[in-house]
Amino acid sequence: MKKVVTRFAPSPTGTLHIGGVRTALFNYVYAKQNDGLFLVRIEDTDRERSTKEYEKNILDNLTSIGLIPDKKPINQSERNEIYIKAAEKIIESGNAYWCDCSPNELDQMRKEQIAAGKKPMYDGRSRYLGLDRNEKTVLRLATPEEGDIVVKDLIRGEIAFKNSELDDLILLRSDGTPTYHLCNVVDDFEQGVTTVIRGEDHISNTPRQIHIQNALGYPQLEYAHLPLVLGTDKKRLSKRHAATNLEEYRSQGYLDSAIINTLARLGWSKGDNEVFYLNDLIKDFNIKEVQKAGAIFDLTKLEWVNSQHLSNLSIDEFKQHIEPFLSKIDIDIENHSNVNLLINSMRSSENTLEGIAKSLIPYYKDELDYDKKAISKFCSDNSTILDDIKDLLLNIDNWTEDNLDDALKSYQTEKNLPVPKVNQPIRIALTGSTKSPSLGLTLSIFGKGLSIKRIEDLITHLNQ
Numbered sequence: 001m002k003k004v005v006t007r008f009a010p011s012p013t014g015t016l017h018i019g020g021v022r023t024a025l026f027n028y029v030y031a032k033q034n035d036g037l038f039l040v041r042i043e044d045t046d047r048e049r050s051t052k053e054y055e056k057n058i059l060d061n062l063t064s065i066g067l068i069p070d071k072k073p074i075n076q077s078e079r080n081e082i083y084i085k086a087a088e089k090i091i092e093s094g095n096a097y098w099c100d101c102s103p104n105e106l107d108q109m110r111k112e113q114i115a116a117g118k119k120p121m122y123d124g125r126s127r128y129l130g131l132d133r134n135e136k137t138v139l140r141l142a143t144p145e146e147g148d149i150v151v152k153d154l155i156r157g158e159i160a161f162k163n164s165e166l167d168d169l170i171l172l173r174s175d176g177t178p179t180y181h182l183c184n185v186v187d188d189f190e191q192g193v194t195t196v197i198r199g200e201d202h203i204s205n206t207p208r209q210i211h212i213q214n215a216l217g218y219p220q221l222e223y224a225h226l227p228l229v230l231g232t233d234k235k236r237l238s239k240r241h242a243a244t245n246l247e248e249y250r251s252q253g254y255l256d257s258a259i260i261n262t263l264a265r266l267g268w269s270k271g272d273n274e275v276f277y278l279n280d281l282i283k284d285f286n287i288k289e290v291q292k293a294g295a296i297f298d299l300t301k302l303e304w305v306n307s308q309h310l311s312n313l314s315i316d317e318f319k320q321h322i323e324p325f326l327s328k329i330d331i332d333i334e335n336h337s338n339v340n341l342l343i344n345s346m347r348s349s350e351n352t353l354e355g356i357a358k359s360l361i362p363y364y365k366d367e368l369d370y371d372k373k374a375i376s377k378f379c380s381d382n383s384t385i386l387d388d389i390k391d392l393l394l395n396i397d398n399w400t401e402d403n404l405d406d407a408l409k410s411y412q413t414e415k416n417l418p419v420p421k422v423n424q425p426i427r428i429a430l431t432g433s434t435k436s437p438s439l440g441l442t443l444s445i446f447g448k449g450l451s452i453k454r455i456e457d458l459i460t461h462l463n464q
Helices: 018-033 052-064 080-093 103-115 180-190 205-216 246-251 256-264 278-284 299-311 315-328 339-346 353-359 372-378 383-394 401-415 419-431 439-446 448-463
Strands: 005-008 037-042 096-099 138-141 148-153 157-162 170-172 195-199 222-226
Touching: 005 018, 005 195, 018 037, 018 052, 018 195, 018 222, 018 246, 018 256, 018 278, 037 052, 052 246, 080 096, 080 138, 080 170, 080 180, 080 205, 138 205, 148 205, 148 222, 170 180, 180 205, 246 256, 256 278, 256 299, 315 339, 315 353, 339 439, 372 419, 383 401, 383 419, 383 448, 401 419, 401 439, 419 439, 419 448, 439 448
Parallel strands: 005 037, 195 222
Antiparallel strands: 096 138, 138 170, 148 157
């Protein structure tokens, strides 16, 4: 049995798109499940829009997220001679012909077809003229005029196309450069690709490429056309829905494992299991279980998955991941007397590393930015309570979470006050907001001296 070989073939005309990451992921996983090879091909024949910077971005991000190709990536821009030889082989086989139709002639042809209620397509008018090559001619594939071409799709089953509805596509432009379809087919053959996994927007390309394969005598390939990644409005994912490239999500503090987890669930599921890693995917994924309908990318789902992956990190791993985000806001993670207790307590305060880093600011920096709405809601008439709490805390010698919780509970019961009336002003004093871990734990993290100082600072602020 032939070794399974898949490929991811991006164009370096932009940074690595989140939909591209999913395509690469499914190609990688399918190859690894079958002890095969995962390859990368850079389709950089669009010389005006392709850049080396984008190519580097794509390759670096694939590697860093763990989707490492098994061979050195190839560039189409360096393989022109191979494509020309393939075109010559098709000419020799009698499956291609030269066409000298001008752009104006082609426009007029399409207008007449539309007016007659027909599908606009090249009508093969040069096919039997026996034209020689010149500076105005393009090379067209002589597509079979009768019968069907059947695409065997691992996700969608058999998809039949009528040959009569497939026009004679161009293989070589008038300047002699090869077109996308020819390059694509030749490279799949040259790289030994057995399985093409790509977006459903390529379905209409597949029968055309099979005709080129047949003209060259190449073996048949397996195909799987993935559902498109959609926004919550069920339109193709774009920047109006959410960030669309991988780097933006990383810069916000989403873990690579969480991104992979979320993308794998776009169009595929495994029972009730929501949280998994790349190795789990290699074990459980089944390409035939991928749905046909568009897959909706929901940012709230990514946030939830990311929180689960963050919680699964060890304390040392978590500190390693959050350190760059703290560094950006001039915080040294170790510059705290209770750093491990603090990090462990705050690691679920937000869904991203960036959010958690910002929530740690009050624990490292003296100046607080008080939440005005919180002060208005909980502190407008609470300076007396804060004075009482300060005196209460001054008399606690054994500064532990349990002792602090007990003391505050006793005060609340004695004064017959609702819990928020007591606890929220203290939280605002300590952190500037009403968000923190349990209050006894938060006070124990800050320590006695700093806790009392911050309560005094809020009292002063309220009096002003």
